[in-house]
Amino acid sequence: MSGQAKKKIVKEIKVDVEKCIGCRACEVACSGFHASPKYSSFNPARSRIRVVLDLPSDVYVPLRAGEYTAAECTGRQTFRINGKNYSECSFCPASCPSRDLFKEPDSGLPLKCDMCEDEKIPMCVQVCRPGALTYEEREEERDDEPTPGEVEIGLQALLHRHGAQKVKDTFARLSQGE
Amino acid sequence: MRYAETGFNLEIDLTHGTVKRVATDAKLTELYLGGQGTAAKILWDNVPPEVAPLSPENMLIFSTGLLHATPVPGANRTAVSTFSPLTNLYVNSLMGGWFGPELKHAGYDKIVLKGKSPKLVYLWINNDRVEIRDAAHLKGKGVQDTAARLKEELKDANIQVAAIGLAGENMVHMASIEHLNSSAARHGVGAVMGSKGLKAIAVRGTKDVYVAKPAELWAMCNSKYQEIHDNPNAGDPMAHDHNEGFHVDNFAWGNARTRRPGYWNKEREEEWVALWKKVRTRDSGCFNCPKTCHYTISYPGRPTYFLKCFSKLTYCMAAFEEIDFNYDILGVTSAYGLDGFSTPQVLAFAVELYEAGILTDEDLPGFPSDSPGRFFYLVEKIVHRDGIGDVLANGVYAAARIIGKGAEVYDHNTTKKVEQVPLKLGVVNYPFFLMYCTGEKMNITQIEGSFPQAPLADKEKRKKFVENWDAAPERFKKWYAEWEPREHMPIEAAVNVCDWNEAMHYVDDSIGTCAWLSSFRGQFGGSPPYHLYNLPTFITLATGMEMDPDKLLEISRRNRNLVRALNIRRGLRRDVEKPPEDHWKKRDPEMEQKHLDAYYDFKGWTNDGIPTKETLDLLKLDFVSEDFVKRGILAASEATP
Numbered sequence: 001m002s003g004q005a006k007k008k009i010v011k012e013i014k015v016d017v018e019k020c021i022g023c024r025a026c027e028v029a030c031s032g033f034h035a036s037p038k039y040s041s042f043n044p045a046r047s048r049i050r051v052v053l054d055l056p057s058d059v060y061v062p063l064r065a066g067e068y069t070a071a072e073c074t075g076r077q078t079f080r081i082n083g084k085n086y087s088e089c090s091f092c093p094a095s096c097p098s099r100d101l102f103k104e105p106d107s108g109l110p111l112k113c114d115m116c117e118d119e120k121i122p123m124c125v126q127v128c129r130p131g132a133l134t135y136e137e138r139e140e141e142r143d144d145e146p147t148p149g150e151v152e153i154g155l156q157a158l159l160h161r162h163g164a165q166k167v168k169d170t171f172a173r174l175s176q177g178e
Numbered sequence: 179m180r181y182a183e184t185g186f187n188l189e190i191d192l193t194h195g196t197v198k199r200v201a202t203d204a205k206l207t208e209l210y211l212g213g214q215g216t217a218a219k220i221l222w223d224n225v226p227p228e229v230a231p232l233s234p235e236n237m238l239i240f241s242t243g244l245l246h247a248t249p250v251p252g253a254n255r256t257a258v259s260t261f262s263p264l265t266n267l268y269v270n271s272l273m274g275g276w277f278g279p280e281l282k283h284a285g286y287d288k289i290v291l292k293g294k295s296p297k298l299v300y301l302w303i304n305n306d307r308v309e310i311r312d313a314a315h316l317k318g319k320g321v322q323d324t325a326a327r328l329k330e331e332l333k334d335a336n337i338q339v340a341a342i343g344l345a346g347e348n349m350v351h352m353a354s355i356e357h358l359n360s361s362a363a364r365h366g367v368g369a370v371m372g373s374k375g376l377k378a379i380a381v382r383g384t385k386d387v388y389v390a391k392p393a394e395l396w397a398m399c400n401s402k403y404q405e406i407h408d409n410p411n412a413g414d415p416m417a418h419d420h421n422e423g424f425h426v427d428n429f430a431w432g433n434a435r436t437r438r439p440g441y442w443n444k445e446r447e448e449e450w451v452a453l454w455k456k457v458r459t460r461d462s463g464c465f466n467c468p469k470t471c472h473y474t475i476s477y478p479g480r481p482t483y484f485l486k487c488f489s490k491l492t493y494c495m496a497a498f499e500e501i502d503f504n505y506d507i508l509g510v511t512s513a514y515g516l517d518g519f520s521t522p523q524v525l526a527f528a529v530e531l532y533e534a535g536i537l538t539d540e541d542l543p544g545f546p547s548d549s550p551g552r553f554f555y556l557v558e559k560i561v562h563r564d565g566i567g568d569v570l571a572n573g574v575y576a577a578a579r580i581i582g583k584g585a586e587v588y589d590h591n592t593t594k595k596v597e598q599v600p601l602k603l604g605v606v607n608y609p610f611f612l613m614y615c616t617g618e619k620m621n622i623t624q625i626e627g628s629f630p631q632a633p634l635a636d637k638e639k640r641k642k643f644v645e646n647w648d649a650a651p652e653r654f655k656k657w658y659a660e661w662e663p664r665e666h667m668p669i670e671a672a673v674n675v676c677d678w679n680e681a682m683h684y685v686d687d688s689i690g691t692c693a694w695l696s697s698f699r700g701q702f703g704g705s706p707p708y709h710l711y712n713l714p715t716f717i718t719l720a721t722g723m724e725m726d727p728d729k730l731l732e733i734s735r736r737n738r739n740l741v742r743a744l745n746i747r748r749g750l751r752r753d754v755e756k757p758p759e760d761h762w763k764k765r766d767p768e769m770e771q772k773h774l775d776a777y778y779d780f781k782g783w784t785n786d787g788i789p790t791k792e793t794l795d796l797l798k799l800d801f802v803s804e805d806f807v808k809r810g811i812l813a814a815s816e817a818t819p
Contacts (some may be wrong), residue, residue: 021463021470024276026251028466032396039392042249043283045384054335055358056322056482058460058474100334105384126400129407129468132394 005141011115013064013125020060020132022053026124033116045105048113049124054089059084062124062132065102066093068110071153073098109161180204181390182248183212187227188286188308190301192374193234193293197308202287208723209798212244212287214270215737217259218744220290221268222802223691227643227747228251228625231261231366232349232373234294235730237684239282240340242377243690247282247387248720251406252695252707254278256340256357257687261748263373264351264520264573265595268618268744270687271367273340274464274471275360276688277381280338282381295375298347302332313377320343320513321356322481328380333337336675341378342368343515349373350562350571352517352524359462359472359484363517364621365596366573374577390722398716401420402707404467411703412695413469414487419460420451422491431495433526434591434600458485464692467694471694477669480509489518495600496522497549498528506554514561519621520573523597525556527574528566536583541566573597591758594750596620598758605664606762607631608672608773609679614757615774616787617680618741627698628682628706629654629675633661649700651708651727654678672773673780684734685713736797739781739789743802746811752778752787788812 027044034048035041044050048065073096077088095102095110102111116122125135158167189198197733202216210216229235238260245253257279262269281289300313316324338357345353346368353368354361362368389395406412423442430437457477461470462484472486485508493511494504511521529552531537532545539545543565546552559567569580574597578589591598592602593614599622609629617625628649634640637659644655657671667675669690682697686708691780693699696708710718714725742750755774778785782793791812794803807814 021468023463023465023467025251025466029400032249032392035386035392037392039249039389039396041386041388042247043386044383045283046386052335054486055460055462056326056474060460093801100336115742127403128468129403130463 005143007139008142010138010140012138013115013122014134014136015062015071016132017061018132019049019130020062021130022051022055022060023130024053025053025127025129026050026062026133029123029127030116033119043105045100046111046151048102048111050101057084059086059090061086061090063091063101064093064124065095065111067112068095070097072096084111116176179388180207181388182244183207183242183287184282184285184385184387187288187290188303188306189290189292190310191293192291192295192299192310192376195295195310197310199286199306199308204684205749207244207721208564209733210737210740211717212278212817213241213688213690214257214259214741215684215688215733216290217241217257217270218268218737218740220288220348220502221259221261222740222744224292225261226809227749231263231266231370234292234374236261236292236370236373238291238367238370238374238376240277240289240291241286242278242282243686244688245716245720246278246690249396249466250691250716251402252464252467252469252692253690254467255686255690255692256281256362257690258355258362258367260367260370262351262367263349263369264576265620267594267748267750268741269365269367270463270619270692270741271355271362271364272687273355273357273360273362274467274692275338275357276465277338277340277357277360279465280381280383282383282387283385285385291376292375294373294531298375298377300328300341300378300380301376303379304332304334304337304384305385314340316377318347320344321515322483322513324378325358328378332380332382332633334382337380337382339378339380341515342376343372343513343561345369345514348373348378348561348563348571350516350560351573351576352506352520352565352571354515354517356512357514359474359486360464361486361515361517362570363519364619364624368515384703395716395719398719406695406707407468409705409707411699411705412707413699414471414694416487416490416610417473420447420454425488426495428601429491429495430600430602431498433496433588434523434598434602435530436498450685452459453502453505461537467692467695469694474547475505475507477509480506481513483509483512487518491516492522493525493553496526497553499549503550503553507550507557510554510557514557515806516557516561519599520597521557521560522553523591523600524560524570524574524577525553527577528556528570529553530588531581534584534588536581536585536588537566538736581754590760592754593758594620594754598622598761602666602760605764606766606770608666608669608769609675611637611757611762611770612672612676612773612777613679613736614761615755616777618674618738618745619683623698624693625676626679627693628679629701630658630701630704633658633663635663643704645804647704648711649704649706652677652708666751669773669776673777676777677780680738681731681734681738682710684737685710687731688733688737689713689717730794732797736799739794739797739799742783742787743799743806744792746788747805747809750787752785755787784812 027047028046032039052061125133241257298313324341340357349369351366354363459474575595578585613625700706717725791803
């Protein structure tokens with residue numbers, strides 16, 4: 001059995017770090033858009049896009065909030081790009097325990113970019129006049145679901161390695177988390 | 179609920195090490211808005227005129243503007259208000275960047291500092307947690323280095339830092355307060371910070387700031403980003419224009435003396451641009467503004483620093499050197515935290531005194547023979563207050579009087595003890611005469627700005643300019659349309675031009691909008707993004723206060739008169755209201771004084787430049803008029819004109 005190829009709209013914010021001027025208008029707009037009522041309050045700390053900035057070192061990286069992760073990475077990579085050092089965290093969108101980024105400042109709950117659902121173009125892109133952020137939609141053909149065969153193979157491997165009880169417990173715990 | 183502002187100030191007593199979070203009176207916002215308006219009121223109430231600027235009793239106030247942390251693009255200029263060691267008068271020095279909005283998100287509209295810490299400290303404001311911390315390890319450190327160390331020490335890359343360098347620690351009167359790409363650099367505000375034993379302020383804020391009319395305000399702001407970005411007359415053109423001809427050919431070199439017409443040519447432009455391409459690393463904006471008025475310079479052997487505005491030329495012109503010298507020495511002076519406007523003039527003044535034999539090898543042991551060498555030598559003397567540097571550190575005016583031996587003659591470019599832009603022009607220009615004489619900022623770029631400096635030669639072009647001039651009140655359109663080149667406008671026009679120009683700065687300085695988008699840029703092209711007719715709407719939507727152009731002008735007048743009163747109480751009078759003596763070659767003393775009379779009269783001030791009781795009371799500044807009468811500044815009989 002194989003999954004059916006489906007057409008899907010992929011929304012993409014393209015980031016040109018060279019064009020970022022560090023103004024953080026994207027953060028202002030995002031935090032306002034997600035306030036309730038809309039635009040009633042502003043707070044970059046609540047923004048789902050943050051600009052990782054170190055002006056004297058020439059680091060300007062707008063970063064969109066992605067998935068929440070309960071565990072931080074066990075190790076870190078450092079990238080050297082055009083003579084500048086970047087921690088991999090500079091490009092990582094996760095809301096994770098190692099940093100304050102992408103967490104509600106009061107509750108600590110994770111924040112995640114929703115591409116400003118009802119807006120045609122996400123607000124961060126709308127206000128980024130220097131052009132560091134641009135928006136693109138494109139259609140992609142995707143397999144809708146993984147084939148049951150694949151799941152079966154993976155699961156068998158896990159059962160073989162960890163035993164049925166451990167897999168059952170882990171499954172129960174993860175499903176609860178969802 | 180308070181909109182746009184937090185409703186709280188942070189009061190710090192550095193002598194006793196106490197920190198207080200104090201609720202503010204909403205009524206004061208209605209009267210003075212915020213920024214320097216409310217700061218001036220605090221200074222009036224708390225700092226009597228006898229207080230010396232570098233004494234613990236002086237206050238140093240960091241103010242957010244009323245619109246900081248709202249979505250209004252370009253509202254990010256932090257006002258630093260205090261009394262200046264350079265002038266002994268009030269100073270309000272501004273810096274862009276991210277500091278003000280961050281402070282507001284931490285929950286404060288102002289930081290009000292007084293006292294003197296027994297040892298060097300820094301202030302760490304992390305929302306509700308405020309600590310005064312030891313700064314022994316930061317002593318003598320450069321400003322960017324200090325900020326980097328604090329970010330590491332406090333384990334937060336998102337904090338914003340304002341710091342002084344060695345110049346501030348040693349209370350040099352040209353010492354600045356530096357924040358990332360911006361500086362509050364005028365009149366020695368850095369020296370006041372140094373006198374309090376305060377090396378730096380680090381701030382981090384993660385609180386909401388609310389606005390009164392969300393949807394309407396956002397709609398207006400969202401369209402402003404594009405407008406500001408596309409408007410060629412907004413922002414700092416010096417950051418992107420490589421034709422320096424206007425400045426290098428017309429402004430004076432050395433100690434504001436020598437013009438070098440024809441200095442600029444194609445070959446030089448190519449050389450300068452080639453070097454710029456090598457050392458300039460990146461353009462940057464300020465908080466929530468799409469313009470790029472600042473850029474980093476990485477010059478070999480120097481720490482990376484930020485360059486802005488006229489600093490790109492001031493040192494090389496003062497030293498008669500090429501542009502590479504400017505990039506080189508800024509690497510040193512930026513880290514020390516020195517004003518790029520005044521410092522080069524002090525250095526050039528010292529070189530002139532040496533060449534005239536007034537300063538000798540005894541004052542300047544081992545003084546190099548080359549100009550760059552001399553400048554670097556003098557900078558070290560000044561920031562360490564070593565030998566003659568201890569005298570020069572007090573600025574041209576004071577140094578000339580301490581040195582004596584005829585040095586006073588070499589102080590020819592100051593007004594009210596402040597080094598002025600090195601301009602030498604032909605015939606007196608009356609609006610500018612009035613601005614130089616009466617502006618409390620004493621720096622022309624902080625006073626001029628809404629009305630064009632000169633008329634367009636073509637009458638038709640003037641007509642067209644006027645037709646599209648939304649920023650101008652009606653009466654200015656007629657005056658401008660009828661203004662022929664090389665002619666003087668009527669006295670009434672000159673007075674009104676001065677008044678309107680300064681009024682718009684008083685608006686910006688209370689709400690925190692940048693002069694490059696507003697009060698300074700209307701004179702070029704007549705289309706500033708912010709002006710008298712759209713700002714009231716922004717203020718109303720952000721704060722919920724009813725506002726219209728007349729009301730905004732009234733508040734601007736109130737703030738202007740309160741600032742004037744602070745200076746009057748410290749002794750400012752008509753006798754010092756003069757332009758730099760040789761600013762214009764052709765003067766007309768009688769006509770000049772007629773203009774000054776007319777301006778004072780228009781302002782509702784006495785013939786000596788003191789706001790009358792009637793003027794003050796009408797502006798609800800009756801506490802000022804009462805004080806003036808009590809002190810005998812206004813005799814009961816002369817309380818009205």
